[in-house]
Amino acid sequence: MSTKSVELARSGNIVVEKKYGLSYDEFAKDHLFANYPVVIGDACQNWSAKDKFTPEFFRENYGHRDVKVQGKWYKLSEYIDLMLTGTEENPAPYPYKLQINRDYPELVKDVSPRLKYATPDRAYSKLLPSQFLGGADMLEIFFGSPGGQFPYLHYDYMCLHAFITQVYGQKEFTVIPPSQTEYVYPNSENPWVSMIDDQINPDLKKFPLWAKATPVKFIVGPGETLFIPCGWWHTAHSVTPTISVASDCLNDSNWKNFIGEVDIMMSRQKPLKAKVAKTYLKVVGAILSMTEALNINL
Ligand SMILES: O=C(O)CCC(=O)C(=O)O
Numbered sequence: 001m002s003t004k005s006v007e008l009a010r011s012g013n014i015v016v017e018k019k020y021g022l023s024y025d026e027f028a029k030d031h032l033f034a035n036y037p038v039v040i041g042d043a044c045q046n047w048s049a050k051d052k053f054t055p056e057f058f059r060e061n062y063g064h065r066d067v068k069v070q071g072k073w074y075k076l077s078e079y080i081d082l083m084l085t086g087t088e089e090n091p092a093p094y095p096y097k098l099q100i101n102r103d104y105p106e107l108v109k110d111v112s113p114r115l116k117y118a119t120p121d122r123a124y125s126k127l128l129p130s131q132f133l134g135g136a137d138m139l140e141i142f143f144g145s146p147g148g149q150f151p152y153l154h155y156d157y158m159c160l161h162a163f164i165t166q167v168y169g170q171k172e173f174t175v176i177p178p179s180q181t182e183y184v185y186p187n188s189e190n191p192w193v194s195m196i197d198d199q200i201n202p203d204l205k206k207f208p209l210w211a212k213a214t215p216v217k218f219i220v221g222p223g224e225t226l227f228i229p230c231g232w233w234h235t236a237h238s239v240t241p242t243i244s245v246a247s248d249c250l251n252d253s254n255w256k257n258f259i260g261e262v263d264i265m266m267s268r269q270k271p272l273k274a275k276v277a278k279t280y281l282k283v284v285g286a287i288l289s290m291t292e293a294l295n296i297n298l
């Protein structure tokens with residue numbers, strides 16, 4: 001099948017396309033290794049989640065669960081009510097995130113098979129001690145109401161790639177390329193988080209370089225998957241009640257950037273250890289590149 005693509009949005013010299021029938025090889029060449037975002041219109045075709053994960057499904061099956069959202073406890077059914085009645089002016093607290101593997105393992109089958117584009121993934125490799133991923137959450141469901149705004153502009157922790165699949169409702173995403181990092185004022189403590197606090201109307205007196213940024217905004221709808229490559233700044237805003245499934249991915253394409261992040265984190269406190277870790281991860285990267293080429297899991 002040949003790829004069908006349509007332009008979704010354009011800003012500055014960045015164009016985000018939506019593609020259908022995208023082969024893995026084309027994805028690898030034009031997006032994964034080119035580090036360029038894309039919306040894939042039919043990546044989750046085989047997931048039962050795309051029809052099953054509705055507010056009603058979660059209310060009926062999990063409504064009695066206690067969930068903590070932005071520091072406050074709710075019954076999941078109460079949160080779902082807020083999600084359905086929230087408005088742009090008065091949104092439900094956002095996000096409510098649940099971790100599928102930890103909290104709802106029986107739902108893993110509904111988001112399986114893993115998206116082919118999100119492979120190979122080294123996050124679970126036995127050669128990668130979990131401390132290097134700094135506790136990044138790997139498979140999550142996000143719930144939100146209209147007006148729900150992701151709390152900060154950021155790139156994904158440890159320079160992981162992100163795949164966000166809208167299973168319900170519409171979300172507006174904003175993406176900014178890594179080449180514009182200085183325009184978003186990274187926080188020196190947490191360099192993956194922007195210091196711009198008001199994302200809707202940034203204060204240009206405080207953040208004058210923001211005027212040079214060319215954020216690209218577009219809507220991702222039900223059944224569509226956004227690939228956000230490593231280091232791309234992004235945020236999201238729900239337009240309707242939304243349910244999204246998000247996962248991260250680490251492989252040859254972002255390994256160097258990942259090592260860079262490990263280095264930044266560790267060298268502040270333990271410079272010698274950071275050097276050893278870097279050497280170890282370079283060796284692991286070379287081994288995993290070989291085993292992946294041979295289709296061996298290590
Ligand atoms: O869907 C969203 O709100 C964005 C989520 C996100 O970027 C993240 O969890 O890293």
Ligand SMILES: [Fe+2]
Pocket residue numbers: 154155156162234
């Ligand atoms: Fe993110």
